[in-house]
Amino acid sequence: MTSPYEFLEQNGPQQWGAYGGGQPTDAARPTPAPGWGPAPAPQWGPATESGGPGGPGGTTRRGRRVRWPLRRGATLAVAVPVALLVALVAVLGFGWPGFLNRTVFDAAGVQAGVANVLRTSYQVDASEISCPPDQPVRAGTRFPCSVVVDGQRRTVTIVVRSDDGRFEVGRPQ
Secondary structure, eight states, X not given: XXXXXXXXXXXXXXXXXXXXXSOOOTTTSOOOOTTOOSOOXXXXXXXXXXXXXXXXXOBOTTSOBOOOSSOHHHHHHHHHHHHHHHHHHHHHHHSSSOTTOOOBOOHHXXXXXXXXXXXXXXXXXXXXXXXXXXXXXXXXXXXXXXXXXTTEEEEEEEEEOSTTSOEEEOOOO
């Protein structure tokens, strides 16, 4: 029976305290099996600039021609009109006439303005002022606000006088 420490007794301690570590000697290297040689050539052919087999319009390994679904001219024929359409929507939506760029009143700002006008112009002390949100800032627009005056719920009509946000507050009804 051999000792479990036979390798250590013959070779001494190995680097880092591990048994059998380090580089194997020539005698300990396995010999390759007969018939093993270099690796075979790649199965799909050499890589090309387009990344496909044989390049654009090239052939596959079986000799068949590869057809790409869109050619450069067809891609441009689709991409250019799409880009022009996106630009047109952006200009019309955010520029002139601006159907995507709506300017609306801040409800809290309108309520503060209504309270100020009722107090200074009509000498009325109003509470619980409530105006609808997202009213457009456009000359001629009208919308109601609800106020409580002397314990009774009343309505004041707001009339927008200019596109820069000036408005008129009607007498409580």
